[in-house]
Amino acid sequence: MSLLKKEDIAQMNRNYFQSLEPEILVEVACNLHELAVDQMERLEQNSKNSSRPPSSDSPYQKGAKKDSVENNVENPDPKNTDENNAENPDPKNTDGNRAENPEQSVIDTDEKGAATVNELVEQPMADPKAENRCAGKQPGAQGFWRDAPLIPEGTIPHYPELCAACNVPLQIHVDQSPYMGYHVLELEKTPSGIRIFCTLHHYYVGVCSCGHETKACPSEGTVSTVEGRKKDLKFTEYVLVGPMFATFIAALSNRHRMSRVKIKEFLSCWMKTELGVGTIDRCIREAGIACFPVVEELVKELQDAKIVGLDETPWYQKGQLKWLWVAISSTIAVFHIGTRKKVELLNLILVSFAGWLVTDGYRGYLDRERHQRCLAHLIRKAIALTGALDQKAAKMGDWLLKELRGLIHAMAEGGEDAQKKCSPILARLKRACILGEKEEYSKLRALAREILNDWDAVVAFVKNPDLPPTNNEAERALRHAVISCGISFGTRTSEGSRAYAALLSVIETCRLCNIDPWSYIAETIRLARKGIAPIPVPSIVSA
Ligand SMILES: [Zn+2]
Incomplete structure (x- = not known):
């Protein structure tokens, strides 16, 4: 028999029920009960027990589930059974409902046939370490290295200008060799596309007539700290990825919604540039954190x-x-x-x-x-x-x-x-x-x-x-x-x-202001790596 339809329900009201003979009333009640069961089952559908997409799940329930799992981990003696019963307002009815309740029957006919309701609920407790595991590569995991060295297109020398001790301009000897160097991958916009190229940065020591040795150093900016993190993010020029390339990676993540792993694959397949997921992650965070002072300014302007x-x-x-x-x-x-x-x-x-x-x-x-x-x-x-x-x-x-x-x-x-x-x-x-x-x-x-x-x-x-x-x-x-x-x-x-x-x-x-976000963000990163405050978004200055 098919379920009651909208127009059927619309015809029913108190007067109609009162006019019915008891036997017919029972029949109508059973039809209504059938409809109620069907509706209730639909209400309980979510992405885990039906083909509904996860986006259709209630945000509150998603958050609540996570909370209760976390509580279970923190509190080794939770009253899980009570929580279970709470879903069923009348515990006396459990036996009667069992055959009709799809959730319970799934639990009873678990693969091993031995899992009880409690075991299933307590599963997250079995391996608390797995829950508390940090994201990313685990200690002791095998590392990856670049199998071919980077080939730079050119070398950029960095000399100290003044003696750090006596402020006298320094003379640089041509035959001097650098004391440190590193490669930078940078992205350039060309008339018909983009190009990634590598440069080698060399840093030199200058010796003053006063006898003092002054080293040229890559600039450094602020450090963004998070409590409990092993390695904090420090703004510095001493990094593999240049500001424009870092912005490009941030754009792929933020604007084009690509995961770190997908970005790695994309750069490798299309740009022939190999970067680790950690480096990609750093670029995305760097672009965001460099924008903090800009946002503070935007909030002020917004008022x-x-x-x-x-x-x-x-x-x-x-x-x-x-x-x-x-x-x-x-x-x-x-x-x-x-x-x-x-x-x-x-x-x-x-x-x-x-x-x-x-x-x-x-x-x-x-x-x-x-x-x-x-x-x-x-x-x-x-x-x-x-x-x-x-x-x-x-x-x-x-x-x-x-x-x-x-x-x-x-x-x-x-x-x-x-x-x-x-x-x-x-x-x-x-x-x-x-x-x-x-x-x-x-x-x-x-x-x-x-x-x-x-x-x-x-x-x-x-x-x-x-x-x-x-x-x-x-x-x-x-x-x-x-x-x-x-x-x-x-x-x-x-x-x-x-x-x-x-x-x-x-x-x-x-x-909104019709300006290119990417060159603006690249400039913001470049300044942040030197420890310089960003320039405000241009149109806001003019407004
Ligand atoms: Zn000097």
């Missing part, structure tokens, strides 16, 4: 913007649920990875910000005076209502949808008398909400209340024609990162998160 769109999306840092935030104006985009708490906003929007915020329905924004709610979110909710079983709710949903869309159209096309055209629409929308608020259908009531409670923010764009009615800019800015997170499973460390967000911010800002 002067008239309109800022704000949005957030789930992000994972070492498997834990975080949020990737974006604040975007017409010329500046700043990204930030952190929690979803309100204080996190202070990384993007300072207390001094006096402009308009365009946001979706997140609670953290609601107490703001200059605030525009994204109408696209409300419209989506209204569309969902139009498909409601309750016919009245569906009609009301239709009405709300028409008025919300009407507002956007009137403002978009209305010209000078747009506001006049809007006032009857506003009146109808308010009436629809006031009526909807009294309805029984909970989703309709919720949407009507949402619009009424936040009325000024919903219709702010009617009074201020410069405001956009939707938060599309911010959502579009996040789109790239959403896909990226699905491919890469997020970042691993707080430094990595900050570096990723910084690189996104600078690239997006450069794109």
Whole structure:
């Protein structure tokens, strides 16, 4: 027998049930029960037990699972069985449900036939070292070396200019040999493509007439430290990959969403350049960290913007649920990875910000005076209502949808008398909400209340024609990162998160300002390796 359909359910109500004979009522109840079981099983589907993609999993549940595994590792005596039972609100029913519960039967017919529920849950405890293992190459693993030496196209000599002791200019002897040297791979843009070439850098010692020996040294910049890390990232010129090539690698990772391993393969196959995964990782982090001071400047500049769109999306840092935030104006985009708490906003929007915020329905924004709610979110909710079983709710949903869309159209096309055209629409929308608020259908009531409670923010764009009615800019800015997170499973460390967000911010800002992000970032890396502060994004200086 097929399951009940939408129109079947729509015909049922209290009166119908009361009118039925007991036997038929049981029959109807069984049909409804069958439908409920089917729906419940669908609700419990996720990427692990069905062909649904991982992106369809709830971000909260993903984060929660990871947490509970970590808790199990920390706490050797967890009450796992209780957690299991919690899923089943009535433990007495377990036996009766067993045959129908697909999860349990899978556990019972495990390959070895011996695994119990407890063993399966406790599995992560079996090898706590595996959980705590650092990422990357393990101590004692075999190393790889370059099998052919790099062939430099030219040699760049570095001489000391002044005596370090007495500040007298130094004379360099032609027959002198360098005391150190290293190869640098750099990328060059040619009229029809790119070229990677190698140069050899030689460093010399100068001997002064005062007897003091002065060495020329590669410049050094700041060190980015992370607690517990074996090797911190130090900005220095004494590295294999030049600034432009490092930026290219960062572009492949950040903009083209390639993994470190894929970048290695790409460089090897297409560029005949062999680089280790560690070197590639260093380049990506270096580009991000070099952008930190630029982003600090961008946040300051952003406070002067008239309109800022704000949005957030789930992000994972070492498997834990975080949020990737974006604040975007017409010329500046700043990204930030952190929690979803309100204080996190202070990384993007300072207390001094006096402009308009365009946001979706997140609670953290609601107490703001200059605030525009994204109408696209409300419209989506209204569309969902139009498909409601309750016919009245569906009609009301239709009405709300028409008025919300009407507002956007009137403002978009209305010209000078747009506001006049809007006032009857506003009146109808308010009436629809006031009526909807009294309805029984909970989703309709919720949407009507949402619009009424936040009325000024919903219709702010009617009074201020410069405001956009939707938060599309911010959502579009996040789109790239959403896909990226699905491919890469997020970042691993707080430094990595900050570096990723910084690189996104600078690239997006450069794109908004119509300047080439890559030469700007390469220059920023070049300066950072010398310990010099970056130049601000050019258009922001001129603005
Ligand atoms: Zn001297």
